Amino acid sequence: MQNNLFNWSEHTWALLDQIGIMLGLLLPIMSLLAAAWAFLKKEQIKHWFSRNQFPHIGQSTDASSRWDGLVFTLSQTETPKWVIKTRSPRYIALLASEQSAENAAQVEQYARQQGVAVITKVLLADPDDLQEIRQEVKHLIMRLQQKGCENIAVDITGGKTTMSLGAFMAAEEAQLPSLYVSSQYDKTLKQVDMRSATLINVSGNS
Numbered sequence: 001m002q003n004n005l006f007n008w009s010e011h012t013w014a015l016l017d018q019i020g021i022m023l024g025l026l027l028p029i030m031s032l033l034a035a036a037w038a039f040l041k042k043e044q045i046k047h048w049f050s051r052n053q054f055p056h057i058g059q060s061t062d063a064s065s066r067w068d069g070l071v072f073t074l075s076q077t078e079t080p081k082w083v084i085k086t087r088s089p090r091y092i093a094l095l096a097s098e099q100s101a102e103n104a105a106q107v108e109q110y111a112r113q114q115g116v117a118v119i120t121k122v123l124l125a126d127p128d129d130l131q132e133i134r135q136e137v138k139h140l141i142m143r144l145q146q147k148g149c150e151n152i153a154v155d156i157t158g159g160k161t162t163m164s165l166g167a168f169m170a171a172e173e174a175q176l177p178s179l180y181v182s183s184q185y186d187k188t189l190k191q192v193d194m195r196s197a198t199l200i201n202v203s204g205n206s
Helices: 010-040 042-049 078-087 098-113 130-146 161-173
Strands: 069-073 091-097 117-124 152-155 178-186 191-203
Touching: 069 078, 069 130, 069 161, 078 091, 078 098, 078 152, 078 178, 078 191, 091 098, 091 130, 091 161, 098 117, 117 130, 130 152, 130 161, 152 161, 161 178, 161 191
Parallel strands: 069 091, 069 152, 091 117, 152 178
Antiparallel strands: 178 191
């Protein structure tokens, strides 16, 4: 009769003992490898832990909120003009499609009349190409930073849905706030009633 626990054989216990010794040797090695990987990837890990949790989603921005640089996805002219007038940025950048090129020119002219510098206007070759949109917005953000803008936001109100999505992704990657203008449509006048306009935080701090 065997006296070993569970009545396992001496051979089984010897095998388990060897496995335990191997695990005891491997765990410190794996810990060192994990520590080395964490050191090499510390920026990516830091970014993951500090990623946006959308703490202010859906909140109206304070009327006194200001940004020295704004990127606009553009279709109609009313909302970007309203943001420019009420928030008085130093610089803006415009992202439009060929279909909204004329409206983009009107917004550009209006901004200059308000004393706001327009650093660039990009006309997308394909307003459905998310990768192109994302890259162009990242470039516009970089241009604003080169102009000395430290407080930048991306207004994703205008343009096609794909333009808003691409701009939102670029803003998130740059850890910048995304904004949206909420307003009512006047059926009588058949246009947006900017008297009802509110600037909403999609993400980021106001």
